Amino acid sequence: MAVKSIDDMSKEELQEHYRKEREWMFKRIQKMENTIQDLKKTIEDNEININDLKLELSVTKEKLKQAIAAKYQSQKHQVIIDMPTLFSDAEEEVLKVEETENQEVITVGEHQRKKRVKEKHINYDHLPQEIETLPVPDGEDVCKNCGAKMHIKKYDERKELVYIPSKLYVKVTRIPVLECVECQSMNEEGKSSYQIVSHPKPIFPRSMVSPELLAYIIDMKYNNGLPLYTIEKMFERQNVIVPRQNMANWIIGAAKYLNPLYDLMKADLLRATVVQADETTTQVLNEEGRLSTSTSYMFVYRNHKYAKPIILYDYRASRSGEGPKEFLKDYNGYVMTDAYDGYNKVEGIIRSMCNVHALRKFKDSYKLLPNNKARKTSDEAMAIEKYDKIFHTEHKIEAASMKETTLEKQIAYIQKMREEKLKPQFVNFFAWLKEIQTRNTGKYSMSQAIAYTLNHQEELMRCIENGYIPLDNSSCERSIRPFVVIRNRCKFYVSPKGADASAKIYSIVITCIENRINPYMYFTHLFENLPNMDLTDKEALRKFLPYSEELPSYTKILTQKEIKAILSEQGK
Numbered sequence: 001m002a003v004k005s006i007d008d009m010s011k012e013e014l015q016e017h018y019r020k021e022r023e024w025m026f027k028r029i030q031k032m033e034n035t036i037q038d039l040k041k042t043i044e045d046n047e048i049n050i051n052d053l054k055l056e057l058s059v060t061k062e063k064l065k066q067a068i069a070a071k072y073q074s075q076k077h078q079v080i081i082d083m084p085t086l087f088s089d090a091e092e093e094v095l096k097v098e099e100t101e102n103q104e105v106i107t108v109g110e111h112q113r114k115k116r117v118k119e120k121h122i123n124y125d126h127l128p129q130e131i132e133t134l135p136v137p138d139g140e141d142v143c144k145n146c147g148a149k150m151h152i153k154k155y156d157e158r159k160e161l162v163y164i165p166s167k168l169y170v171k172v173t174r175i176p177v178l179e180c181v182e183c184q185s186m187n188e189e190g191k192s193s194y195q196i197v198s199h200p201k202p203i204f205p206r207s208m209v210s211p212e213l214l215a216y217i218i219d220m221k222y223n224n225g226l227p228l229y230t231i232e233k234m235f236e237r238q239n240v241i242v243p244r245q246n247m248a249n250w251i252i253g254a255a256k257y258l259n260p261l262y263d264l265m266k267a268d269l270l271r272a273t274v275v276q277a278d279e280t281t282t283q284v285l286n287e288e289g290r291l292s293t294s295t296s297y298m299f300v301y302r303n304h305k306y307a308k309p310i311i312l313y314d315y316r317a318s319r320s321g322e323g324p325k326e327f328l329k330d331y332n333g334y335v336m337t338d339a340y341d342g343y344n345k346v347e348g349i350i351r352s353m354c355n356v357h358a359l360r361k362f363k364d365s366y367k368l369l370p371n372n373k374a375r376k377t378s379d380e381a382m383a384i385e386k387y388d389k390i391f392h393t394e395h396k397i398e399a400a401s402m403k404e405t406t407l408e409k410q411i412a413y414i415q416k417m418r419e420e421k422l423k424p425q426f427v428n429f430f431a432w433l434k435e436i437q438t439r440n441t442g443k444y445s446m447s448q449a450i451a452y453t454l455n456h457q458e459e460l461m462r463c464i465e466n467g468y469i470p471l472d473n474s475s476c477e478r479s480i481r482p483f484v485v486i487r488n489r490c491k492f493y494v495s496p497k498g499a500d501a502s503a504k505i506y507s508i509v510i511t512c513i514e515n516r517i518n519p520y521m522y523f524t525h526l527f528e529n530l531p532n533m534d535l536t537d538k539e540a541l542r543k544f545l546p547y548s549e550e551l552p553s554y555t556k557i558l559t560q561k562e563i564k565a566i567l568s569e570q571g572k
Helices: 011-072 075-082 089-101 181-186 211-223 228-236 244-253 255-269 322-327 341-345 355-367 379-401 407-436 444-455 474-490 496-514 519-532 538-544 560-571
Strands: 104-108 111-115 177-180 193-196 274-283 295-303 311-316 334-337 350-353
Touching: 177 181, 211 228, 211 244, 211 496, 211 519, 228 244, 244 255, 244 496, 255 295, 255 311, 255 496, 255 519, 255 538, 274 474, 295 322, 295 474, 295 496, 311 322, 311 496, 322 341, 350 355, 355 379, 355 444, 379 407, 379 444, 407 444, 474 496, 496 519, 519 538
Parallel strands: 274 334, 334 350
Antiparallel strands: 104 111, 177 193, 274 295, 295 311
């Protein structure tokens, strides 16, 4: 079709042509505007993605720093970092000055060096002494000057602390068997009447294990952390074969004596105002329906520090909340834990959370900061300082409460002073965290620490409600540490039965130590007496609990003060 020239178009044709051109132009403009909008959106999306990538990169760097710090810092350094600072900067300087004043300063030329104060020798006068008098060798009693015979004027004394390794021997117990001669003469068949006199029962029938041997094995494994393989080799060096399979069977078999004690300890624990809980991993090889590489858990529960210590271990196949729910089903009170949600399954309890866990998160974030001047004025440093002041206030309140005459008055004083002094510090600290939360959004570790603390304000402040509630769960963590140390050596359990028996033994061993009871002497005392008792008699068994006042004195670990008091009394 031929295209008309504008000059040849009529008015109507020109108007139609202009309309079409205008519509086409509007469509082009609209299309260009849509394209521009799409480009703007793409740019915005890219900027968002770039910010997300930057944040993800920052988080990855912080996680990498945390992993490197956890891998290469020494265990000693970790413990120091984890512990809360209970003194303000000013008081720390005072302590440093006092420490310096206690040291003798020697001036040499233009500089000074510190001389260490000599340590005092430990006094061993409470130990028995064996005196050995050396004879004068022939020829040495002649004077080198005049040749006359010399006599002894005095003795020089040299003291040595002597250790003699334990000895092994076979104890043969001869039990009288009585025969009645009269019955033999009266009996037509000529048979005698026999009777065995009453005698202490062994731990296990037809077994060579003695109370002392089983107590020694338990002490070596659960107190000193030696695997049964190592104990077996120790016996071999004394020319005695004690297979570790036998030792394992004896330990599991001892559960019939220890389970009733464990149940009594659990009943006492669940009457406490506060129960502290924590858990750690372990491994069991032969567990039905699970791989040998599966992770199992050992829970630990203990009472508050104002009561005689009770520490109980509880083996569970998983970390599920069903474990604490089962263990604490009869408990109604406060439970101090970390933020693990599994404890929420326990009904009838009031949760309290550890402030050291929250403090630790701020310290972990602080360690990731560059080592420059800004580090000291950072939000992380300020958060640690504010939290330290809370711990310092609690420390002063507890110290002042010791002036009270009774435990009830001490707890009442602590609760009152926490309400007056500790609560305002908590409130101000949480308010400050809310203020700085926005500006720390891009910092992964710090934002996580702030979110953790603010999300658990109520549980972290629970100690205000009751003077028995501690500020942190450190004592429970210390109670689980011996198990962790031994776990790193022994690695795994063969069966759930062995893991459960170990949990019961750990409970008694650690409770012994916390109550200053010698585990070896205690278990020897148990295994000498429990086989001859009715294990269902709870009142009789209470005398054998690790915190019983009726335990014999030889099972107790005396303090230096108690040893000196006994020596002083003997001297009179």
